Amino acid sequence: MRKIYSLFAAVVLAATVNAQTTTVTFDFTAQGYANETAITGGVIDSNLSFTTDKGESNQSPTYYTANPASARIYSVRGTGNGNSFTITPATGYVITGLTFTATAAAYTPVVKYSVDGGTAQTASLSGTVYTIEGIEAESSLTFVNAHYTGGTSGSNTQLRIPSFTVTYKATTATPVLNADVASLDFSQVEISSTSDKTVEVTGENLAEAPTYAISGADADQFSAAGTLTTAGGTITVTFAPTSTGVKNAVLTITSGTLTKTVDLTGEGMPTLSVVDVNTKVSLVKNTSVENEIIFAQDAKVSLVNMNGQVVKTAQVSANSALNVAGLPKGMYVVTAVVNGKAVSQKIIKK
Numbered sequence: 001m002r003k004i005y006s007l008f009a010a011v012v013l014a015a016t017v018n019a020q021t022t023t024v025t026f027d028f029t030a031q032g033y034a035n036e037t038a039i040t041g042g043v044i045d046s047n048l049s050f051t052t053d054k055g056e057s058n059q060s061p062t063y064y065t066a067n068p069a070s071a072r073i074y075s076v077r078g079t080g081n082g083n084s085f086t087i088t089p090a091t092g093y094v095i096t097g098l099t100f101t102a103t104a105a106a107y108t109p110v111v112k113y114s115v116d117g118g119t120a121q122t123a124s125l126s127g128t129v130y131t132i133e134g135i136e137a138e139s140s141l142t143f144v145n146a147h148y149t150g151g152t153s154g155s156n157t158q159l160r161i162p163s164f165t166v167t168y169k170a171t172t173a174t175p176v177l178n179a180d181v182a183s184l185d186f187s188q189v190e191i192s193s194t195s196d197k198t199v200e201v202t203g204e205n206l207a208e209a210p211t212y213a214i215s216g217a218d219a220d221q222f223s224a225a226g227t228l229t230t231a232g233g234t235i236t237v238t239f240a241p242t243s244t245g246v247k248n249a250v251l252t253i254t255s256g257t258l259t260k261t262v263d264l265t266g267e268g269m270p271t272l273s274v275v276d277v278n279t280k281v282s283l284v285k286n287t288s289v290e291n292e293i294i295f296a297q298d299a300k301v302s303l304v305n306m307n308g309q310v311v312k313t314a315q316v317s318a319n320s321a322l323n324v325a326g327l328p329k330g331m332y333v334v335t336a337v338v339n340g341k342a343v344s345q346k347i348i349k350k
Contacts, residue, residue, distance in 0.1 A: 020169050020170055020173060021096065021167060021168070021169045022045075022047070022167070022168055022169065023165060023166070023167045024044055024045045024048065024165070024166055024168075025163055025164070025165045025166075026042065026044045026050075026163060026164055026165075026166070027162065027163040028063055028069075028070060028071045028161070028162055028163060029069045029070070029162050029163070031063075033063040033065075034065075035063075035064055035065040035066070036062055036063070036064060037062065037063045038060040038061070038062050038063075039052055039060065039061045039062065039063055039071055040052055040060065044087070044166060046090070047089060047090040047093050047168065048087060048088070048089055048090070048093075048095075048166055048168065049087070049088050050085055050086060050087045050088065051085075051086050051088070052083065052084065052085050052086075053083070053084045053086070054074070054083050055076060055081040055082050055083055055084055055144065055145075056076045056079055056081045056082070057074040057075070057076050057082050057083055059074050059083075060083065061073045061074070061083045061085070062074075068103050068160075068162070069162060070103050070160040070161055070162045071160070071161055071162070072158045072159075072160050073085070073145045073158065073159040073160070073161070074145060074156065074158055075109055075145040075146075075147035075148075075156045075157050075158065075159070076147075076156070077147060077148060077149040077151075077154055077155065077156050077157075078148075078149070078150075078151060079148065080110075080112075080146045080147065080148030081144070081146075082109075082144060082145035082146065082147060082156075083144070083145050083159075084142055084143065084144035084145070085142065085143055085144075085164075086140050086141070086142040087137075087140065087141045087142075087166060088139070088140050089137065089138070089139075089168055092170055092171050092172065093168050093169065093170055093171060094136045094137060094138050094168060094169060094171055095135065095136070095137040095141045095166060095167070095168045096133070096134075096135060096136060096137075096167045096168055096169055097131075097132060097133040097134075097135065097166070097167035098113070098130075098131075098132040098133075098141060098143065098164060098165070098166055098167070099129065099130060099131050099132070099164070099165045100129075100130050100161045100163065100164040100165065101128050101129045101130070101161065101162075101163075102128040102129075102130070102159060102160055102161055103128075103160045103161070103162060104128065104160070105127070105128055106157075107157065107158050107159055107160040108125060108128055108130075108157075108159070109145050109146065109147035109157040109158070109159050110122060110125075110146045110147055110148070111123040111125070111130055111143055111144065111145065111146060111159060112143070112144055112146040113132050113141060113142060113143040113144070114141075114142050115135050115136070115137045115140075115141055116137055116138055116139045116140055117139070117140060117142075120144075120146075122146075123143065138171070141166075145157075145158070145159045147159075172205075173204075173205040174204075174205060175203075175204065175205045175206050175207065175255070175256065175258060176202075176203065176204040176205065176206075176258075177201070177202075177203050177206065177210060177253065177255050177258040177259075177260055178201070178202045178203075178232075178260065179199050179200070179201050179202075179253060179260045179262055180199065180200040180201075180202075181199055181200075181262060182261075182262060182263065183262060183263040183264070183265070184197045184199070184237055184251075184262060184263070184264050184265070185265050185266070186239040186264075186265065186266030186267075187266065187267065187329070187330075188266075188267045188269045188306065188330050188331060189239055189240075189241055189266055189267070189268065189269060190241075190268075190269050190270070190331070191241055191242060191243065191244065191268055191269065191270060192242075193240075193241075194238050194239065194240040195238070195239045195266065196236055196237070196238050196239075197236075197237050197239075198234050198235065198236050198237070199234070199235040199237060199251065199253075199262055200232070200234055201228055201232040201233055201234070201235060201253055201260075202231070202232040203228075203229075203230050203231055203232045203255060204231075206230040206255045206256070206258075207230075207255075207256055208230065208255055208256060209228050209229050209230050209255070210228045210232070210253050210254060210255040211228070211253075211254055211255070212224055212228070212235055212251060212252060212253045212254070213251075213252055214237075214249050214250070214251050214252075214264070215249065215250055215252060216248055216249035216250045216264075217248060217249070218247035218248055218249050219249045220242075221239065221240065221241050221242065221247040221249065221266070221268070222237060222238065222239055222240075222247070222249045222251075222264050222266075223237070223238045223240065224236065224237045224238070224251060225238075228253075230255075235251070235253070237251060237262075237264060239264070239266040241266065241267075241268025241269075242268070243268055244267075244268045244269060244270055245267065245268055246265065246266075246267050246268075247264075247265065247266050247267070247268060248263070248264065248265050249264045250262070250263055250264065251263075251264055269306045269330075269331065270306060270307075270308075282296045282297070282345075283295065283296060283297055283299065283301070283334055283336055283338060283343045283344075283345045284296065284334050284345045284347060286347075287345065287346065287347045287348065288347070288348050288350060289324060289347050289348065289349050289350065290325075290349075290350050291323060291324065291325040292321040292322060292323055292324065292325075293321065293322045293324055293334065293347065294319065294320075294321050295316045295317070295318060295319070295320055295321075295322065296318055296319075297316075297318055297336070297338045297343075298316070298317045298318055298338075299315075299316060299336035299337065299338050299343075300313070300314070300315050300316075300336060300337070301313065301314055301315075301316055301322070301334055301335065301336040302334070302335045302336070303322075303324070303327075303332050303333075303334055304332060304333045304334075304335060305330065305332055306330060306331055306332075311327060311332070312324065312327070324349060327349055328349070329349050329350060330348075330349055331346060331347070331348055331349075332346070332347050332348075332349060333345070333346050333347075334346075334347060
């Protein structure tokens with residue numbers, strides 16, 4: 001007895017995606033059907049499905065496991081209205097081609113097809129290979145065993161195929177919006193000073209140029225500037241703290257329904273008054289420091305952090321180095337008395 005069911009389970013999938021075109025193969029022999037299983041429909045992939053119709057035949061398309069394993073698609077010699085398959089694309093996709101290969105030359109009847117329910121056309125046949133191409137089926141592509149002898153004479157001819165391959169594409173290119181970073185950390189910035197960082201925005205197939213805005217509890221501590229097109233562009237974000245403490249906000253970039261966000265953070269630091277009574281005196285040779293401060297004067301020095309705390313003291317001599325590798329990154333002020341005069345000099349520990 002034949003088993004009848006719809007094929008909404010195992011689907012083959014030898015699928016390839018090339019540029020905007022997808023090619024996918026539905027293999028009847030890989031479904032695990034029992035012998036003499038009637039084929040009523042199936043899912044090809046997430047964007048394609050199919051149904052069958054027996055037409056005027058007494059028998060539905062049927063899978064057999066031998067001679068060789070294949071789907072048998074039956075004809076009606078008197079009318080040409082045999083079994084048919086209708087492939088349906090999901091919304092936003094069109095079918096551009098279909099190919100299948102008969103198991104032998106004895107099983108190569110005339111096959112006709114129609115696009116979106118239109119006029120029937122004859123599929124190209126070369127040897128045992130059927131080809132339908134140069135089409136754009138938005139709602140359906142139907143192919144039918146159209147073997148016809150004009151009456152009761154002659155015999156029916158089955159179409160036997162182990163698989164079929166569909167090519168399709170999206171009707172509109174998928175829009176893409178991206179930002180090269182998910183967050184910007186401005187670290188420590190003195191009040192009344194500023195720090196700039198950039199966000200690189202890229203767009204593909206956008207219908208409109210992206211716009212952007214800053215929101216959040218500390219949005220007024222940040223600003224953004226830059227011109228974006230549908231291809232993207234550069235946004236320069238500026239952190240300009242007006243008070244001390246950690247500041248947080250969000251940069252939101254939008255195009256249509258697409259959105260990207262970039263988290264913004266920075267810490268406002270107090271402005272230190274750096275007094276140098278004798279402006280001709282240079283206390284520190286290198287104001288941008290990684291591991292060592294190099295001194296230009298003999299002096300007893302103190303290193304003060306942005307909270308006004310003395311974090312290190314030392315007696316130094318001209319051209320000597322003071323190791324500060326263990327200190328956190330940030331701004332510091334070096335203070336000393338040189339030749340009886342108070343000298344202070346700002347440094348940045350990187």
